Amino acid sequence: MKKYKLKLIIYNVNIIFFILLIFTIVQNNKAFQRYKELNIKEYVGEIYQVRANIDQQILTQVEGLSTRILNDEEIKGSIYNPDYLWSNVKIYRMKERMINLIDTYEHISGLDIYYNQQNMIFLSGSYKKLSDHTSAAKPYVDWIYDIENYDKAEYWIATRYYEPLDREVATFVATLPFIPSINRGKIAIHLNTEYIVAYANELIVKEESHLSIVNKDGVKIEGNINSNVIEQLLSKNKEDVNYFIYKDDIDRIIFFDESLMNDWIYVYDIPLKNVYNSQKFILENIGVAIVFILLSIGVSIAINLFIYGPINQIFSIIKRLPTDNEYQTMRSEAGYVKDKLSYTLERFEKLEKEMEQNKQIIFNNYIRNIMEGNMLVEDINEKGFDPIYMEYSQYFVMVIKLKMETENNRINHHLNRIRDQLILEDKYYKVFTLIENKTIKCIVNFNKEKMKKSTIIKKITIHLQNHESLSIGQEATSDKDDIAASYYQALEGLEYAYIMPDLVFLDYEMEGFQNFKLTGSREFIIGNIEKSILLKDKIAVQKELTHIIQAIRYGRYHHNYCLNTCREVCSTIRRAFKILGCELDELLGYDIRNCVKKSSDIYELEEILKAIIEEGLRTVENKVKTPDNQLKQDIIHIIDNNLCNNVSLQLIADLLEIRYDTLSKNFKSIIGCSFSQYIREEKLNKSIELLQDNKYTIKEISNMLGYNSTQYFIQLFKEKYDMTPKKYQQLKLLNTQDDED
Known part of the structure; x- marks a missing residue:
């Protein structure tokens, strides 16, 4: 293994070297960017300070001089009457006053006052009159050209002042406050820009740097700045930046800032190397980086020598690991070790997956046994099975089921998503779930002192949509019978x-499902549905159907009774249409009695049945009237009119003028049932109407319908409606009183 020792050291040292090299380069680059940004920020601050000093110390004073040449008394005395005629303006000779101003402020080179009406001008305090200043070979002041037709109250211009300075100056021109506006009196204050630049350079003591001033039109006011720099300056100024790099004989960086008093731009020109120097920075930092890398490599070698012993032991263990035949013949020892490790890792992953699957099976069995009352919670807690530890004293069981019918894989995906949201840890309750038979069954273990059952239910229902039904059992203690009772209540x-x-x-305790009625009186409503269909009264059928659906929803009946009622309604509709000669099974392509299974709830069932009834009645009405169909209508009409007069086949044959034996032979094929059966059904339907009127006794109704025996009538009525006529009349009367209340 000695060769591995050397390879290990070389390999680790190379890795550390390249990691540290990349790290050093990245860190030095970041450090240089910070160094560059800080230095540029310092110089930006300096040009900002220069601009603030010149604006506040010089330009503010200059702009205030126009109002201080005359005091308030002199201004009032210069106007003799309100007509503001030139002859009434007192002209002050201000040579001494102007000389004092120039001597007081070093940055002022000269001062002019100009009255346009009579072309008079004070030049440095000496009164002169210009006959035609525009044609003069050498005019006294160029600024007169610029302001002659200019109406601003005050502004700055760059001009040439010939006498006595004979040089370019910056001039501030303002309207005189004591001259009438019609005469357009102006004062021009000429600044010594050399003094301003010298003043600024005293603020910036930097080697090989200098300050210049230009205006926003690109006119140089003062300083040593060439046209190329001015052109770049004006373009960069529009981009809202405050510095740029300019390449001349050496790289220079230009900082600039706009005056807040006028249209000047202060330009600070300095060699780039004085601001930041990348070569110098790298040379200063590379030594530290090299020392850091060498020290790290040394430490790495020492660590590798130290850990070689344990690694050697690990390799020895790896050699002894079991493997299969496909890894026995390897071309190198390193490859052999590598493949052994890979094989071992695969085995571990497989075992881990099997353990996880077994763990889930055990978990599901424990939860199922707790719900069904086969195990105590304390028994599982004592086993120390980590996924199930119920630390609180209160429980309740809830069951979640999907309303929609879809593929099994989509159902499982949907249920798993809900389960993942439910089992999220909460401070005061835990949810333990089991998915089976397209439902999620949950045991909720909670701290009753800190959180109520109703609060937990609100938090859980947030994760549910309209596609799921949630049922909840009563609160329970850790007693297995209590939890089992809660579970079976949730299922019910x-x-x-x-x-x-x-x-x-659906909360079992809140709704009181245990108190729901096991039976009720549905026969008379179902009978009305059948009668309305036979009468082809669509509105009446829909009204009766809505009535029975509302009775199912709000009547507090047991779910078995409600479902049986729904099935009986479907059968009644099917039977009634069959009497009308319309086979709904053939019309729809399926048995209407399966609608209960096909619908997700009673309201959907109601809509399905209404649509079926409407389609069935439309089919009956649209049938072509064959002789048999017309004959059927005539037979039904005769029976309806003579039902209480002992109607017979002979009577019908006589009225229709057909042979008795022909009618008797074809009656069932025309009507759909035998004559005696039809008469019996019609008489019983008629008895319902007479009972609802509550005007006749049972015996009177029996006689009216042509029954010789009242007991026989009662027997027939009970066979069809599962109650006696008297009980039906009592129930109808009771329901009528409830509706009135």
């Missing part, structure tokens, strides 16, 4: 999801 409550689809969740 889930049966009511079809009947009560509008509820967000």
